[in-house]
Amino acid sequence: MERFSVVYRITGNEQEAYEKAKDICLEQTVEFPAGLVPPGFIQDEVVGQIIEFISDSATSYKATISYSVGTAAGELTQLLNVVFGNISIKPGFRVEEIILPESLTRVFNGPRFGIQGLRQLLHIPERPLLATALKPMGLSSGKLAELAYQCAIGGIDIIKDDHGLTNQSFAPFKERVRLCSQAVDRAGEETGRKSIYVANITGPQEEILSRASYAKACGAGGLLLAPGLAGFDTMRRLADDNNINLPIFSHPAFLGSYVVSPNNGISHYTLFGQLMRLAGADSTIYPNYGGRFSFSREESSSIIRGTGAKMGEIKPIFPCPGGGMSMENIPDMMQVYGPDTIFLIGGGLFKKGPDLVANCQYFHSLIENSVK
Amino acid sequence: MERFSVVYRITGNEQEAYEKAKDICLEQTVEFPAGLVPPGFIQDEVVGQIIEFISDSATSYKATISYSVGTAAGELTQLLNVVFGNISIKPGFRVEEIILPESLTRVFNGPRFGIQGLRQLLHIPERPLLATALKPMGLSSGKLAELAYQCAIGGIDIIKDDHGLTNQSFAPFKERVRLCSQAVDRAGEETGRKSIYVANITGPQEEILSRASYAKACGAGGLLLAPGLAGFDTMRRLADDNNINLPIFSHPAFLGSYVVSPNNGISHYTLFGQLMRLAGADSTIYPNYGGRFSFSREESSSIIRGTGAKMGEIKPIFPCPGGGMSMENIPDMMQVYGPDTIFLIGGGLFKKGPDLVANCQYFHSLIENSVK
Numbered sequence: 001m002e003r004f005s006v007v008y009r010i011t012g013n014e015q016e017a018y019e020k021a022k023d024i025c026l027e028q029t030v031e032f033p034a035g036l037v038p039p040g041f042i043q044d045e046v047v048g049q050i051i052e053f054i055s056d057s058a059t060s061y062k063a064t065i066s067y068s069v070g071t072a073a074g075e076l077t078q079l080l081n082v083v084f085g086n087i088s089i090k091p092g093f094r095v096e097e098i099i100l101p102e103s104l105t106r107v108f109n110g111p112r113f114g115i116q117g118l119r120q121l122l123h124i125p126e127r128p129l130l131a132t133a134l135k136p137m138g139l140s141s142g143k144l145a146e147l148a149y150q151c152a153i154g155g156i157d158i159i160k161d162d163h164g165l166t167n168q169s170f171a172p173f174k175e176r177v178r179l180c181s182q183a184v185d186r187a188g189e190e191t192g193r194k195s196i197y198v199a200n201i202t203g204p205q206e207e208i209l210s211r212a213s214y215a216k217a218c219g220a221g222g223l224l225l226a227p228g229l230a231g232f233d234t235m236r237r238l239a240d241d242n243n244i245n246l247p248i249f250s251h252p253a254f255l256g257s258y259v260v261s262p263n264n265g266i267s268h269y270t271l272f273g274q275l276m277r278l279a280g281a282d283s284t285i286y287p288n289y290g291g292r293f294s295f296s297r298e299e300s301s302s303i304i305r306g307t308g309a310k311m312g313e314i315k316p317i318f319p320c321p322g323g324g325m326s327m328e329n330i331p332d333m334m335q336v337y338g339p340d341t342i343f344l345i346g347g348g349l350f351k352k353g354p355d356l357v358a359n360c361q362y363f364h365s366l367i368e369n370s371v372k
Numbered sequence: 373m374e375r376f377s378v379v380y381r382i383t384g385n386e387q388e389a390y391e392k393a394k395d396i397c398l399e400q401t402v403e404f405p406a407g408l409v410p411p412g413f414i415q416d417e418v419v420g421q422i423i424e425f426i427s428d429s430a431t432s433y434k435a436t437i438s439y440s441v442g443t444a445a446g447e448l449t450q451l452l453n454v455v456f457g458n459i460s461i462k463p464g465f466r467v468e469e470i471i472l473p474e475s476l477t478r479v480f481n482g483p484r485f486g487i488q489g490l491r492q493l494l495h496i497p498e499r500p501l502l503a504t505a506l507k508p509m510g511l512s513s514g515k516l517a518e519l520a521y522q523c524a525i526g527g528i529d530i531i532k533d534d535h536g537l538t539n540q541s542f543a544p545f546k547e548r549v550r551l552c553s554q555a556v557d558r559a560g561e562e563t564g565r566k567s568i569y570v571a572n573i574t575g576p577q578e579e580i581l582s583r584a585s586y587a588k589a590c591g592a593g594g595l596l597l598a599p600g601l602a603g604f605d606t607m608r609r610l611a612d613d614n615n616i617n618l619p620i621f622s623h624p625a626f627l628g629s630y631v632v633s634p635n636n637g638i639s640h641y642t643l644f645g646q647l648m649r650l651a652g653a654d655s656t657i658y659p660n661y662g663g664r665f666s667f668s669r670e671e672s673s674s675i676i677r678g679t680g681a682k683m684g685e686i687k688p689i690f691p692c693p694g695g696g697m698s699m700e701n702i703p704d705m706m707q708v709y710g711p712d713t714i715f716l717i718g719g720g721l722f723k724k725g726p727d728l729v730a731n732c733q734y735f736h737s738l739i740e741n742s743v744k
Contacts, residue, residue, distance in 0.1 A: 023664075030508030031534060033719045041542075042510035070540055071509065075575050077601040078538045081625050085535065085598070086695075088628030089665050136402030137443065138414035162403055163457065166450045168442055170413075203447050205609040229449040229457070231603025237577040253453050256460030261633035292395075293461050323458075347405045 001045055003066040005099045006083050010061050011092035011263045017061035021050050024065055027086045074107045076233045095266040098274055105312025112239055113247045113282040114315025115340050122157055123194050127371050128339050131158035133346040141171045145179035152187030152195040154360020160198035160224050163251040181218040196221025198249055202230050212244045222247040228254030232279040239280025250281035268299040273306010277314050283342055288321035290329055318342045327366055334370040373417055375438040377471045378455050382433050383464035383635045393422050393435035399458045446479045448605045467638040470646055477684025484611055485619045485654040486687025487712050494529055495566050499743050500711050503530035505718040513543045517551035524559030524567040526732020532570035532596050535623040553590040568593025570621055574602050584616045594619040600626030604651040611652025622653035640671040645678015649686050655714055660693035662701055690714045699738055706742040
């Protein structure tokens with residue numbers, strides 16, 4: 001049976017790390033004492049196999065471990081479980097990369113739009129895209145819609161709910177989504193330029209699909225979902241839904257614990273690149289380097305690689321760096337990111353001056369100029 | 373408006389930690405530059421408030437931050453988001469405890485059974501419960517059912533799927549659940565003693581409820597779900613479903629990254645105690661101290677406290693320590709845990725000797741003797 005593999009970085013000296021690699025092989029599959037594993041199929045196929053073990057640093061090793069494709073049962077949840085279910089609970093293991101054969105990537109549709117699809121939807125063939133977030137939480141739906149209108153007039157392509165806006169009484173989901181969708185549509189009619197409003201549908205499990213349908217019916221052009229809160233497979237389910245058929249923007253909320261400890265968790269490359277694609281995001285939002293979060297330039301670059309690395313027929317997606325971005329660092333960011341990027345400025349857009357439309361236009365001009 | 377609060381442990385000296393506490397207040401709510409937050413309702417109600425800030429250790433402080441109940445929108449997903457959404461991405465923040473007023477706990481039904489309900493279901497009024505897991509992955513459904521039968525004959529109360537058993541071709545979900553349910557029923561008829569088979573329904577989002585219904589129809593007595601894979605709110609949705617009405621056992625797979633780094637993430641108390649209860653688990657499975665995982669005795673004890681601490685009307689639930697438990701440490705565990713515990717032995721049950729029924733009987737007798 002075909003196999004997929006996972007590269008783990010393991011902390012320890014050579015002997016410790018090798019023992020830990022052997023532990024992964026059992027822990028992630030049979031969870032059974034080594035001496036009692038039945039010979040034959042289970043020992044030969046089901047138990048993980050160390051296919052490479054190399055030095056990584058003075059205190060760590062990289063082990064590549066292969067698993068039978070059959071253990072993942074064609075399910076994203078179970079694939080995640082085999083990759084990192086129990087071993088996440090032991091210290092000193094970090095998933096660096098997952099390597100999937102076509103027999104496994106074929107099981108997942110991945111993003112519906114990807115880079116090309118989103119560009120077509122927005123009629124923007126080449127330049128980076130501009131995004132902002134409607135905030136602060138506590139504004140009324142009407143006020144948020146007014147901001148959405150101004151941002152669209154000012155030339156922002158993607159105007160998303162702040163990820164904390166769900167169904168609060170001060171801006172209820174339906175009212176907010178209706179008003180913001182209408183506001184962005186109205187701006188589009190005035191400017192002749194396409195912007196989309198992206199509604200946050202992260203919420204109760206039984207309401208996610210109906211919120212998505214409602215947003216679509218209102219004319220929203222995309223959906224925001226935080227898989228750390230709603231589940232990766234909920235995003236996959238959403239992306240697979242032919243009736244919804246809207247681009248999905250993934251938000252990193254509640255996922256920080258996977259990346260914040262350097263010797264544990266999941267690499268930025270895999271979490272914000274590979275897994276978001278497998279789970280159907282068309283764009284992966286994450287904290288930019290140099291902002292108010294702590295991601296390094298190298299970590300940001302690794303996410304970009306993860307958004308585009310070959311994974312069967314799974315489409316490449318837009319990296320969407322945000323989080324404390326300022327207009328001033330756009331030129332440097334252009335060097336790191338290149339044109340297939342969505343630049344997300346939230347609070348920074350308001351800092352520039354009191355005229356939001358003018359701020360948006362300035363942001364837009366910076367992007368236009370940076371690609372000339 | 374009423375407020376709930378969260379105790380964060382923050383790494384840094386006093387000034388750094390206090391700045392970080394102020395950062396939480398903004399980051400978890402308005403995500404907006406402090407100077408631009410609109411005065412009035414948003415500044416006074418929506419932004420988080422530091423209500424206590426005390427020294428915790430030479431390198432850390434504890435900040436208690438209150439939030440308006442309205443920010444959580446009555447949604448578990450959004451409550452988690454306010455508690456730890458964005459701030460999870462910054463290093464040096466750990467959620468120690470969440471403190472919810474009745475106006476917020478009332479929104480959640482929590483576990484349907486809890487300790488008393490599960491005891492009634494099993495007709496075991498006082499003693500600790502015994503649990504095991506069907507393994508290793510790779511066995512056929514028929515072989516797993518045979519193991520289930522033997523465990524039930526041997527006196528194990530709760531016989532659960534190993535959490536890696538989902539819908540693999542070598543033991544497909546429907547076949548496995550049908551055969552294992554029947555096997556445990558048959559044993560019950562022979563012994564006159566009630567055991568339950570707990571089916572793992574972690575799987576594709578669109579199939580979780582139907583798998584639960586199928587398991588119930590087959591006679592399964594409980595459900596296993598890994599909220600790290602399927603989403604906490606998926607578990608809440610399942611627990612709230614009146615048609616399902618089965619006890620839920622939560623599995624810690626894929627959640628380790630929240631607890632494995634001491635200065636980041638979420639405390640054992642909150643993650644495996646408070647959050648599992650809020651999300652509807654009747655029993656929380658987690659790695660025991662002294663097993664093959666790294667939880668300390670103190671961390672295990674904190675989980676026990678979390679399973680029972682007052683949270684409005686949310687029921688107390690069973691801690692279910694497992695993971696590398698051996699029969700030898702049961703007497704010590706009885707000291708730590710007391711009778712309201714589910715002792716889960718998986719692989720260790722097979723290590724004792726070749727006769728599984730005899731091993732189960734020995735396990736049972738150890739528990740019986742330890743409470744005399």
